[in-house]
Amino acid sequence: MFRYFLIFILLSFHSQAKQVEISVAAPEIFPFVYLNDKQEVIGLFVDCLNNSTNENYTFKAMVLPWARALEEVKHNRIDALMPAAYTKQRAKYLAYPDTPMFKFLSDVLVKKESSSFTSFEEAKKQNKLIAKVRSKALREDIKARIESPGLTILNIKDTKTALKMVLQNRIDYFVGDPQMIKYTAQQANMVGEFSFVKLSDKTSPSYLAFSKRFAKNNDIKQIMNGISCNNLQID
Known part of the structure; x- marks a missing residue:
């Protein structure tokens, strides 16, 4: 019995040790990402990340001015940026997954x-x-x-x-x-x-874009497979 208990403890420790925290920068865009009265980062996108089904990763969102958020991810000081529209210029220094995080009206x-x-x-x-x-x-x-x-x-x-x-x-x-x-x-x-x-009936895909270094060392496709934000209830 003790042996099985020890194996369980070791497996739990191994699972926790593998978990990676992903730092995510975002501008304050109510109701998707914003600071509450306690200066805590909350919002629909934050909830979406926290509800990820991928147990190997957790997320830490932070609110920054857009220009600074972009620079921090560009220079690999923060792991990811949201929400980021795809542009050819940004793709030079950001890694975009195949699947968008959300489609804006x-x-x-x-x-x-x-x-x-x-x-x-x-x-x-x-x-x-x-x-x-x-x-x-x-x-x-x-x-x-x-x-x-x-x-x-x-x-x-x-x-x-x-x-x-x-x-x-x-x-x-x-x-x-x-x-x-x-x-x-x-x-x-x-x-x-x-x-x-x-102005149009088209939707605009927006991404959780990653720093080049983070994408090189992690499977961003696997990360996005655990995230589903397109079913957000927006009244």
Whole structure:
């Protein structure tokens, strides 16, 4: 009996010793990743990682400004970055798995309820200002529609700041993720202040992207097999 107990203890110790903690950097994007009143990192993506079925890995999420998060992963000081859209430039220093972590709905254009929007060409004629969140990469087809008439896209710190700037008439339009905008407006008591213009029906895949060094030493395909975020309930 003692021998079986000893074997059980040794196997348990061996299993724990093999477990790898993956550090994950993310910008604060409510409701997916954000800090609560106790400065704890929580959110839908954090829950998704913590519910991973892969027992060989655990995750430690941390909130950082987008530029710093990108640099930390790029230089192998943090293991992974989320959520990261795929770009050819980023693929030079980030390792993308085959499977996206989540698919975002297409971006929408946000305007004040009392404002109007007809087209980007008309916005150019009227010298309208359009903004997006600095950490967000616009999908190429939407980016082309904005840039084709020669409009300048301003980069703003976060969704909450952008929505406030729309209300304050400091910018005319804001292009962003509808889910983030909805939750942020609810949190900031700004519901009913805006109207939305749908720009596309396509979804945008977003990834848990890894540092090149981490991907070289770990099986990122196996890691992603234990993660499923596409069934997140987002009202």
